[in-house]
Amino acid sequence: MIPELGHFALILALFVAIIQAIMPIAGAARGHLAWIGMARPLARAQFGLLLLSFAALTWAFIQSDFSVAYVANNSNSALPWYYRVSAVWGAHEGSLVFWMLMMSGWGFAVTLFSRSLPEQFLARVIGVMGFISAGFLLFILLTSNPFDRLVPAALEGRDLNPLLQDVGLILHPPLLYMGYVGFSVAFSFAVAALLGGHLDAAWARWSRPWTTVAWLFLTLGNVLGSWWAYYELGWGGWWFWDPVENSSFMPWLVGTALIHSLAVTEKRAAFKSWTVLLAILTFSLSLLGTFLVRSGVLVSVHAFANDPARGVFILTFLGVVVGASLLIYAWRAPNIKGGGRFDLLSRETLLLLNNIILVVATATVLLGTLTPLLLDALKLGKISVGPPYYNFMFPLVMIPLVVLMGIGPLTRWGSASVGELAQRLRYTIIIAVIGGVAITWLLFGKASVMVIIGSVLALWVILTSLQSLWRRLRQRDGAIAALSAVPAAFYGMTLAHIGVGVLIIGVTYTSAFSSEKDLRMVPGQSHELGGYSFRFASIEKITGPNYTAQRAQVEVTNSSGEQVAILTPEKRIYRVQTSPMTEAAIDGGLFRDLYVALSEPLGGDAWAVRLYHKPFLRWIWLGALMMAFGGLLAASDRRYRIDVKQKRTHAEPINDPALAAQQ
Amino acid sequence: MTPTRKRRLIAVASLVVGIGIAAALALSAFKENMLYFYSPTDIAQDKVPPGAVFRVGGLVVAGSVVRSSDSLDMRFDVTDTAKTVNIRYTGILPDLFKEGQGIVALGRIGPDGVFQASEVLAKHDETYMPPEVHDSIEKAKRQSAQAKQQSANTLTP
Numbered sequence: 159m160i161p162e163l164g165h166f167a168l169i170l171a172l173f174v175a176i177i178q179a180i181m182p183i184a185g186a187a188r189g190h191l192a193w194i195g196m197a198r199p200l201a202r203a204q205f206g207l208l209l210l211s212f213a214a215l216t217w218a219f220i221q222s223d224f225s226v227a228y229v230a231n232n233s234n235s236a237l238p239w240y241y242r243v244s245a246v247w248g249a250h251e252g253s254l255v256f257w258m259l260m261m262s263g264w265g266f267a268v269t270l271f272s273r274s275l276p277e278q279f280l281a282r283v284i285g286v287m288g289f290i291s292a293g294f295l296l297f298i299l300l301t302s303n304p305f306d307r308l309v310p311a312a313l314e315g316r317d318l319n320p321l322l323q324d325v326g327l328i329l330h331p332p333l334l335y336m337g338y339v340g341f342s343v344a345f346s347f348a349v350a351a352l353l354g355g356h357l358d359a360a361w362a363r364w365s366r367p368w369t370t371v372a373w374l375f376l377t378l379g380n381v382l383g384s385w386w387a388y389y390e391l392g393w394g395g396w397w398f399w400d401p402v403e404n405s406s407f408m409p410w411l412v413g414t415a416l417i418h419s420l421a422v423t424e425k426r427a428a429f430k431s432w433t434v435l436l437a438i439l440t441f442s443l444s445l446l447g448t449f450l451v452r453s454g455v456l457v458s459v460h461a462f463a464n465d466p467a468r469g470v471f472i473l474t475f476l477g478v479v480v481g482a483s484l485l486i487y488a489w490r491a492p493n494i495k496g497g498g499r500f501d502l503l504s505r506e507t508l509l510l511l512n513n514i515i516l517v518v519a520t521a522t523v524l525l526g527t528l529t530p531l532l533l534d535a536l537k538l539g540k541i542s543v544g545p546p547y548y549n550f551m552f553p554l555v556m557i558p559l560v561v562l563m564g565i566g567p568l569t570r571w572g573s574a575s576v577g578e579l580a581q582r583l584r585y586t587i588i589i590a591v592i593g594g595v596a597i598t599w600l601l602f603g604k605a606s607v608m609v610i611i612g613s614v615l616a617l618w619v620i621l622t623s624l625q626s627l628w629r630r631l632r633q634r635d636g637a638i639a640a641l642s643a644v645p646a647a648f649y650g651m652t653l654a655h656i657g658v659g660v661l662i663i664g665v666t667y668t669s670a671f672s673s674e675k676d677l678r679m680v681p682g683q684s685h686e687l688g689g690y691s692f693r694f695a696s697i698e699k700i701t702g703p704n705y706t707a708q709r710a711q712v713e714v715t716n717s718s719g720e721q722v723a724i725l726t727p728e729k730r731i732y733r734v735q736t737s738p739m740t741e742a743a744i745d746g747g748l749f750r751d752l753y754v755a756l757s758e759p760l761g762g763d764a765w766a767v768r769l770y771h772k773p774f775l776r777w778i779w780l781g782a783l784m785m786a787f788g789g790l791l792a793a794s795d796r797r798y799r800i801d802v803k804q805k806r807t808h809a810e811p812i813n814d815p816a817l818a819a820q821q
Numbered sequence: 822m823t824p825t826r827k828r829r830l831i832a833v834a835s836l837v838v839g840i841g842i843a844a845a846l847a848l849s850a851f852k853e854n855m856l857y858f859y860s861p862t863d864i865a866q867d868k869v870p871p872g873a874v875f876r877v878g879g880l881v882v883a884g885s886v887v888r889s890s891d892s893l894d895m896r897f898d899v900t901d902t903a904k905t906v907n908i909r910y911t912g913i914l915p916d917l918f919k920e921g922q923g924i925v926a927l928g929r930i931g932p933d934g935v936f937q938a939s940e941v942l943a944k945h946d947e948t949y950m951p952p953e954v955h956d957s958i959e960k961a962k963r964q965s966a967q968a969k970q971q972s973a974n975t976l977t978p
Binding site: 393502507514518521522525526529539540541542543544546547550551554555676677678737738739740755757758760761766768 | 828829832836840843844846847848850851853854855856857858876888890891892893911912913914916917927953956
């Protein structure tokens with residue numbers, strides 16, 4: 159009964175979404191107040207219905223209702239309750255319901271935090287979101303209904319994929335989806351602004367906090383994905399350039415460009431058309447990511463789904479969304495008035511370069527991800543490009559970006575002079591270069607060209623970020639007055655940029671100085687790696703709730719003979735799916751990770767074992783977390799909460815010089 | 822042309838050149854790092870350019886896995902049901918590597934004619950078959966069916 163209730167709620171949600179896609183937009187076009195007024199209640203009803211549907215599905219999992227096919231395929235009565243809950247989004251059907259729950263949740267949030275928006279504009283935003291919701295709900299109901307019954311009911315479930323029975327899976331998809339779906343808000347704001355013809359600085363101001371929040375969720379989702387792959391896939395890599403990773407990395411890259419171009423549109427009323435295009439592109443890449451992951455076209459560890467009907471539906475929907483938004487753009491863009499003027503050397507130009515580089519980086523990833531699929535579809539051969547392609551291209555594209563990143567915040571809007579910039583930056587450049595070389599030499603005693611470049615760039619970004627903060631602080635007397643005069647958004651930017659520096663240090667040092675060894679080990683045997691001694695002490699059999707395992711004990715001592723860690727890697731066999739799983743054991747630290755994974759028994763007491771020593775690995779995630787936290791600070795800035803509705807009536811003329819002058 | 826216009830033109834031109842260089846580099850890097858997939862039948866028919874690094878895939882032949890007793894060296898056979906390739910590998914295997922499972926190996930054919938793998942991939946799902954392997958097995962089956970048909974035709978007068 160309860161699954162049918164959930165199914166019914168989904169169908170109702172589809173009808174609500176269709177009304178939501180039509181009435182508010184029609185109302186806004188014809189100035190029909192009652193129709194405009196429907197926007198908020200419809201979006202809230204939509205959220206309520208999806209909450210109900212999601213709760214029904216979760217209930218079926220907690221109760222282990224194996225008469226529901228999706229539950230029977232992805233759960234088991236021996237599964238601990240928390241994995242039963244996370245199993246709801248562990249496979250295709252449920253993850254789509256979860257996706258829709260988030261989508262309607264964003265819509266609900268827009269209705270709550272929109273008191274300062276003009277009603278007409280809000281109606282259009284909600285309408286566009288309703289259109290997207292309708293597409294996804296139709297997709298779920300036609301091709302991927304999670305409430306389908308299994309007749310006769312299964313006695314026992316087939317269990318959740320062991321790979322997904324992990325805390326990483328509880329957290330990774332929700333954060334990633336929040337990011338993916340969050341960009342639908344930025345997209346809806348852009349399309350709503352196009353429809354209404356009010357593409358101005360106020361629009362950019364409204365969409366900035368939403369875009370930043372979506373971006374920070376996507377950042378966190380990517381970090382968690384990387385962390386999960388690192389310890390759960392068992393082989394110590396933190397990024398594989400897997401097509402699934404790429405499909406969440408591309409929206410992140412373009413989303414980063416969008417955040418920067420929105421800043422220019424808000425502060426200088428420039429780049430308007432470009433910003434709109436970026437908003438459309440970001441969400442389109444989110445949809446493309448959904449297509450790649452959900453259609454099963456990929457040769458990848460993530461591609462669990464396999465059903466052509468689904469792929470065709472998403473591809474069609476992607477075509478409709480991109481086509482329609484570009485048509486609206488073509489129809490409305492000629493009316494967009496030109497933005498504020500700026501010189502060749504100005505912060506605007508540098509941010510434009512930032513955008514171009516990020517789009518080029520996205521294109522690089524897109525080329526590597528889609529070409530193999532296209533060639534295969536055209537029967538031109540089965541090819542693949544591996545990490546070497548990306549590892550060659552990415553530093554090449556990113557090095558100029560990081561150089562510019564140091565200069566940008568210290569450059570004036572509108573017009574800057576080379577002399578002034580050189581004067582501001584001369585000492586920073588010298589310190590970054592000398593410091594970068596010195597640090598690598600002191601830490602490792604050896605260095606390649608890439609390591610020195612990485613160290614210098616990291617130091618460069620961190621120093622220039624601190625320098626621009628310092629310039630801001632110096633404008634006021636008194637420490638507290640100065641600290642509180644700087645807006646939260648500025649702290650956010652500084653923190654995020656320093657995070658990039660920290661991330662560069664992590665990537666550079668981990669790539670250059672990691673050591674690994676695959677070994678045949680018997681109990682009692684030791685091996686030296688990266689200045690540590692790993693002793694394979696013993697192996698024993700243990701039993702978990704739904705698996706049995708072999709667990710080894712590996713004692714790690716440092717060069718002076720002190721014990722630093724006892725690592726207990728496991729090899730698990732899950733009872734239902736009977737597939738072996740490697741549970742690596744990791745001793746993490748700020749300056750190094752020690753990592754041991756058990757591969758397979760080689761007869762007798764001997765095991766194949768992989769040992770890792772990875773310096774500075776945690777800095778990668780630390781840097782990314784700093785970026786996400788910087789995003790949070792930026793989105794919390796007070797100026798986004800002041801009532802822009804009143805402000806807007808004053809700032810109506812888009813080229814108002816007064817608006818352009820106030821930064 | 823005014824000086825401002827001239828400067829702007831130079832800026833746009835250098836931008837176009839920059840993006841062009843990036844595109845050229847990306848395409849050449851792509852070409853250099855492109856890996857083709859060949860089936861055991863392709864290898865038997867000498868379709869692989871000599872010395873090329875490529876991917877080969879198929880089912881691990883039951884009983885073919887031979888391990889060294891004192892190191893991580895091993896050898897095994899992979900088949901697309903028509904032809905078989907012998908693969909040599911040193912190192913750690915993925916969790917789902919087992920006899921009868923579809924796998925993909927990356928490497929090149931050594932001077933002794935044995936495929937030397939630098940990486941062996943098996944997917945984290947028992948029921949999953951790498952699409953390349955699936956296709957090559959289908960193709961091999963079709964060809965053997967055709968061959969049978971032909972031999973049947975030649976036999977009947």
